[in-house]
Amino acid sequence: MVPPISVRLKLKKINKFMSTTIIDGKEVACKIREKLAEEIAELKALGKTPGLAVVLVGEDPASQVYVGSKVRACEELGLYSQKWELPADTTQEQLVELIHQLNADERIHGILVQSPPPAHIDEEAVILNIDPRKDVDGFHPANVAKLVLEDEEGFVPCTPLGCMELLKAYGISTAGKHAVVIGRSMIVGKPMANLLVSKKANATVTIAHSRTADLPGLCRTADIIVAAVGRPEMVNADYVKEGAVVLDVGINRIADSSRPRGYRIVGDVDYEAVKDKCSAITPVPGGVGPMTIAMLMANTVKACRQLTR
Numbered sequence: 031m032v033p034p035i036s037v038r039l040k041l042k043k044i045n046k047f048m049s050t051t052i053i054d055g056k057e058v059a060c061k062i063r064e065k066l067a068e069e070i071a072e073l074k075a076l077g078k079t080p081g082l083a084v085v086l087v088g089e090d091p092a093s094q095v096y097v098g099s100k101v102r103a104c105e106e107l108g109l110y111s112q113k114w115e116l117p118a119d120t121t122q123e124q125l126v127e128l129i130h131q132l133n134a135d136e137r138i139h140g141i142l143v144q145s146p147p148p149a150h151i152d153e154e155a156v157i158l159n160i161d162p163r164k165d166v167d168g169f170h171p172a173n174v175a176k177l178v179l180e181d182e183e184g185f186v187p188c189t190p191l192g193c194m195e196l197l198k199a200y201g202i203s204t205a206g207k208h209a210v211v212i213g214r215s216m217i218v219g220k221p222m223a224n225l226l227v228s229k230k231a232n233a234t235v236t237i238a239h240s241r242t243a244d245l246p247g248l249c250r251t252a253d254i255i256v257a258a259v260g261r262p263e264m265v266n267a268d269y270v271k272e273g274a275v276v277l278d279v280g281i282n283r284i285a286d287s288s289r290p291r292g293y294r295i296v297g298d299v300d301y302e303a304v305k306d307k308c309s310a311i312t313p314v315p316g317g318v319g320p321m322t323i324a325m326l327m328a329n330t331v332k333a334c335r336q337l338t339r
């Protein structure tokens with residue numbers, strides 16, 4: 031017996047979204063690294079080796095892990111790297127002096143100061159001293175301006191750049207779509223919104239933050255949600271319309287006594303509650319996270335090309 035039209039339509043709708051695409055950031059990052067390895071080999075054949083300097087002030091354990099991963103990624107790809115581990119009582123002047131030294135070092139094309147530095151260091155003032163042509167984190171105001179101006183010579187912060195690469199890799203079109211970016215930081219939210227609204231991506235963008243009224247209602251109007259909030263599993267099924275694409279930037283530690291470390295990592299999205307409603311979603315871990323270091327490598331290669339042409 032053929033089911034009535036209302037039931038058939040409902041089934042069609044369910045079928046359409048039954049197989050949610052799980053966006054595999056590890057795989058996309060791996061492909062990007064393979065492509066970068068080829069580019070690096072070409073550059074090396076011309077006597078140019080891209081070089082990255084990573085500067086860490088203090089002994090924050092999480093920062094030490096991030097810095098270690100960045101230097102390891104350089105080594106794996108055959109990039110030249112310098113790791114500067116400075117004591118927690120390093121003065122602003124000493125740090126700026128090192129930055130000036132790295133600006134002048136021809137082996138170095140990218141400079142990164144691991145965030146957050148100790149409280150006595152003025153991070154913004156330090157960033158102002160990085161040569162914008164070596165600012166592979168894309169935090170210098172000159173690069174912020176280039177992003178807004180859509181000048182492709184500039185450097186875009188690695189995490190939002192990685193989000194755009196994920197959309198591209200999965201053939202997810204942004205043109206004409208309504209994207210809601212939750213979070214307005216200079217590291218993720220604002221650059222993400224700028225990338226989405228650019229003439230390349232053509233999305234219509236709303237930026238939400240802690241003072242946004244009726245955030246769940248706003249998010250339900252979104253075709254694409256980017257969650258960059260820093261609140262474990264905040265975005266639940268009430269925020270997501272059927273068929274939306276959800277990119278979860280969040281990295282949050284929550285206590286879990288069943289794990290050897292005593293915690294587990296979750297995103298800003300309640301993945302289990304949301305995934306069956308989405309057409310595509312990034313898991314945490316394994317979604318946006320692996321893209322950040324891949325894009326840092328890509329920015330370093332780009333800096334090398336631009337500085338040595």
Ligand SMILES: NC(=O)c1ccc[n+]([C@@H]2O[C@H](COP(=O)([O-])OP(=O)(O)OC[C@H]3O[C@@H](n4cnc5c(N)ncnc54)[C@H](OP(=O)(O)O)[C@@H]3O)[C@@H](O)[C@H]2O)c1
Pocket residue numbers: 189212213214215216217218219238239240241242245258259260261279280281282298318319322
């Ligand atoms: N995957 C990666 O490689 C990567 C890289 C960077 C960051 N992250 C993660 O991404 C998350 C965000 O990082 P971030 O550096 O952008 O954080 P952030 O600087 O703390 O910014 C968080 C933003 O979320 C907004 N917010 C906070 N609570 C909210 C609420 N209840 N409703 C709506 N908006 C709210 C804040 O609004 P206000 O401006 O009004 O305060 C702020 O704009 C964190 O979990 C971080 O660990 C991941």
